[in-house]
Amino acid sequence: MMEDTALTVWEHIQTVLSIRLFGVDETGVTIGGILQVVIIIIAAWLVSFVSRKSLQRYGRGEQRMAASSLYMLTRISHYVIMLIGFVLAIASLGIDLTKFALLASAVGIGVGFGLQNLISNFVAGIMLLFEKTLKVKDFVELESGVTGEVKEINIRSTIITTNDNIDIVVPNSEFVNGRVTNWTMRDTYRRVHIPFGVAYGSDKNLVKEAVLEAANKVPHTLTGTSHRPPQVWLTEMGDSALNFELVAWLKPEAVNRPGAVKAAFNWEIHTALVAAGLEIPFPQRDLHIRSWSKPSDVDLDEAPADQIDEKTEEQTDEQTKKQEDAKAETADADSAASDNDAAKDI
Numbered sequence: 115m116m117e118d119t120a121l122t123v124w125e126h127i128q129t130v131l132s133i134r135l136f137g138v139d140e141t142g143v144t145i146g147g148i149l150q151v152v153i154i155i156i157a158a159w160l161v162s163f164v165s166r167k168s169l170q171r172y173g174r175g176e177q178r179m180a181a182s183s184l185y186m187l188t189r190i191s192h193y194v195i196m197l198i199g200f201v202l203a204i205a206s207l208g209i210d211l212t213k214f215a216l217l218a219s220a221v222g223i224g225v226g227f228g229l230q231n232l233i234s235n236f237v238a239g240i241m242l243l244f245e246k247t248l249k250v251k252d253f254v255e256l257e258s259g260v261t262g263e264v265k266e267i268n269i270r271s272t273i274i275t276t277n278d279n280i281d282i283v284v285p286n287s288e289f290v291n292g293r294v295t296n297w298t299m300r301d302t303y304r305r306v307h308i309p310f311g312v313a314y315g316s317d318k319n320l321v322k323e324a325v326l327e328a329a330n331k332v333p334h335t336l337t338g339t340s341h342r343p344p345q346v347w348l349t350e351m352g353d354s355a356l357n358f359e360l361v362a363w364l365k366p367e368a369v370n371r372p373g374a375v376k377a378a379f380n381w382e383i384h385t386a387l388v389a390a391g392l393e394i395p396f397p398q399r400d401l402h403i404r405s406w407s408k409p410s411d412v413d414l415d416e417a418p419a420d421q422i423d424e425k426t427e428e429q430t431d432e433q434t435k436k437q438e439d440a441k442a443e444t445a446d447a448d449s450a451a452s453d454n455d456a457a458k459d460i
Contacts (some may be wrong), residue, residue: 151203158199162192189243189267231287235270238286242267248289248296253370255295256288263370277371302366303336308379311355313393318356320390322346325360328386332378334368355395 166188242248248264254274255261260282262274272289274282288294297304312321329335329344336342344362351357360379368375387394 147207150206154203154206155196155199158196158202161199162195165191165195193269231285232270235286238290239267239269239272242272242286242289247299248272248294252299253297255297256284257292257294260284261372277373297369302369303342303363304369305342305361305363306372306375306379308360308362308376308383309349309357310360310380310383310387311352311357311395312387313355313395316356316392318348321356321358321387321392324386324390324392325358325383328382329360329362329379331382332362332375334364334371334375334378336363336365353399354397 169188169191248254248267250264250267252264253261254264260274260276262276262280262282264272265275265281266273267286271283271285274284276282310325325346326344330337335344342363344360347359347361349357349359360383362379364375384394
């Protein structure tokens with residue numbers, strides 16, 4: 115009795131699975147066929163999952179493979195296995211793949227116009243995986259000014275995580291068509307330029323000594339290397355200040371934190387300048403006020419003799435002072451020529 119009931123249920127299941135839904139090139143597609151397609155695709159995904167986990171364990175064991183190469187291999191293997199599974203699923207329906215290819219190409223031409231961006235991003239993602247110009251854990255800067263670490267390179271987009279822990283989804287085509295600055299592509303050592311200014315009349319050597327001492331207090335500064343020490347450059351004689359730059363190499367772990375690094379250097383530089391008694395100037399402007407009557411309009415013959423003598427003496431003293439200041443600056447420049455770091459940077 116139970117066997118007859120089981121046979122009846124199985125016959126009902128077979129009847130339901132054999133229901134024709136639609137036809138493709140005179141080939142009927144049934145509910146059972148659709149279920150078979152779903153099972154094959156799920157099986158392909160499981161095979162892909164197991165293969166990726168196996169590759170990751172193999173690559174990480176004893177550092178056999180770089181992280182970027184391992185990531186590229188797992189992604190490509192996933193795409194290939196899923197493509198094979200899709201082809202097998204279509205073939206299980208009894209559809210001639212050659213005719214299906216013609217149908218797919220015809221449909222693809224029509225759909226392609228509406229999916230140009232999607233196809234472009236997919237091709238760009240494949241190019242990024244093969245070229246290796248962009249890898250997971252690279253720190254990049256886009257043309258839009260976005261900076262962050264590459265977390266994932268997917269089919270359509272790449273995920274970048276900023277230093278504020280914000281995930282930004284960037285289309286892959288932006289990395290191929292636009293200009294991308296990769297801070298960690300070849301080497302993790304980078305040099306930063308921290309600008310600052312001091313008042314005119316400040317001792318340049320004292321400025322250099324104070325700022326170098328400040329740089330050594332910042333934990334991000336690369337130390338222990340003789341060919342990459344921090345330097346202080348006099349970059350410009352501005353309107354209100356002598357403009358300098360602290361040029362320092364960073365430790366690898368600090369490269370991905372440009373904002374924090376700049377803030378740390380600025381803090382120590384300000385502390386060092388204040389401790390050394392060096393003035394950080396405000397913007398300054400010299401105003402020359404003229405009277406409504408120009409000196410040329412005054413008749414010197416009618417002016418008192420003592421006024422003319424005082425004016426002549428003032429002009430002579432001013433010219434003499436300017437000449438002495440110029441000589442002093444020239445002497446200072448000659449004596450400090452050996453300490454000019456910018457001249458040594460070739």
